[in-house]
Amino acid sequence: MSDADPLEAVDVPAVRERLVAWYRDDHRPFPWRETTDPYEILVSEVMSQQTQLSRVVTAFEAFVDRWPTTATLADADRGEVVAFWTDHSLGYNNRAKYLHEAAIQIEEEYDGEFPRYPDDLTDLMGVGPYTANAVASFAFNNGDAVVDTNVKRVLYRAFGVPDDDDAFERVARKLLPDGESRVWNNAIMELGGVACGKTPRCDEASCPWRECCDAYQSGDFTAPDVPTQPDFEGSRRQMRGRIIGALGEHGEMRLDTLGHRVRVDYTPDGEYGREWLRDLLADLADDGLVEIEELGEETTARLG
Structure with a gap:
């Protein structure tokens, strides 16, 4: 390597x-992003391990409404906690058991106060390094990179x-x-x-890293969990990436010179010609990624 x-x-x-x-x-307004309560954040992290975030919201809100603190959860009947988990299709029931046990630990071993650092949080039942770091980050702002x-x-x-x-x-x-x-x-x-x-x-999500992103410039969006190339050949996203790549490599370019770098079938007056390219450049200019200069009938573009 x-x-x-x-x-x-x-x-x-x-x-x-x-x-x-x-x-x-x-950003998406998930309720656990609006709190620094380590208990609520732990609940959200455990629930999110096997469930889509959009589905977690309803379960999370119902859970913390029913058991709003570690004290109330520690006092709850474990069977009721497990039943809640099952009713809301939150994955393995042992996660509900571990969450209940962690609440008991907090009350009995930590006097109701959460540990503040990742290494200490892993002492809680069912809390691994990732979850511990997430709780430390989002509750106490002292975690490592997730x-x-x-x-x-x-x-x-x-x-x-x-x-x-x-x-x-x-x-x-x-x-x-x-x-x-x-x-x-x-x-x-x-x-x-x-x-x-x-x-x-x-482009749709206005990714702030497009200008420096290798994938955006090359058009290759494979990744460790994306083993095959997504179907984007010829797409607007791919063409925008090629424009950024060409301007990054060659600097300021005239419109037609750039067009031939972007598409092999570029024809100034054709379907993929100057009008098509100007439209792409206008979008990129709106995003602050390129600058366009008009001098008479000559148009040039450069990175913003």
Whole structure:
């Protein structure tokens, strides 16, 4: 495996700023994102392990309404907790048992106070390293970089990180801003869930990393959990990526010169000609990715 740093040519501060701004501007309003209560965050993390987030919302709200604290959950009948889990199709019932046992631990061993750090949180029943880090990040803002399947997909596509757990961990830690694990881990997981899913939605979701993303520029959106190429050949997304790649490689380009770089069948007055290319460039200009200059009848484009 290469020792090359995938972030060597990346402006890391700018990458961080773009992602956090994108997340803060608009993200899915899950209820567990509106709280720093470690109990509620633990409940949401355990529920999310086998269930789509859209389905977790109803179960989460019902659960914390019925058992709003570790004290109430610890006092609950375990059979009722397991029955709730089954009724809401939340996956393996042993997760309900572990959650109940963790609540008892918090009350009896920690005087009702959650541990604040990932290593200590793993002492709770059923809490592994990933869940412990998530609770530390979202409740106490002192976690490490979260690396789940979505994050791996993002790092693989955007920066060419090799499909290796150690490499993913190294790059994720380097990207994480000091003291900002709450917003950063939420933001990068949102990116993987909304913009960089198995079928990418780069333009539709206004992905903030398009300008520096290897996959967006090359048009190859394979990833560790996406073994086959999505069907995007000839798509608008692919053409936008080719424009960004061409301007990044060659600098400022005249319209027709750029067109021939983007499509082999480019014909100035044809279906895939100047009008088609101007439309793509206008979209990219609206996104702040390119600049267009009109001098008489001559049009040139450059990266924004």
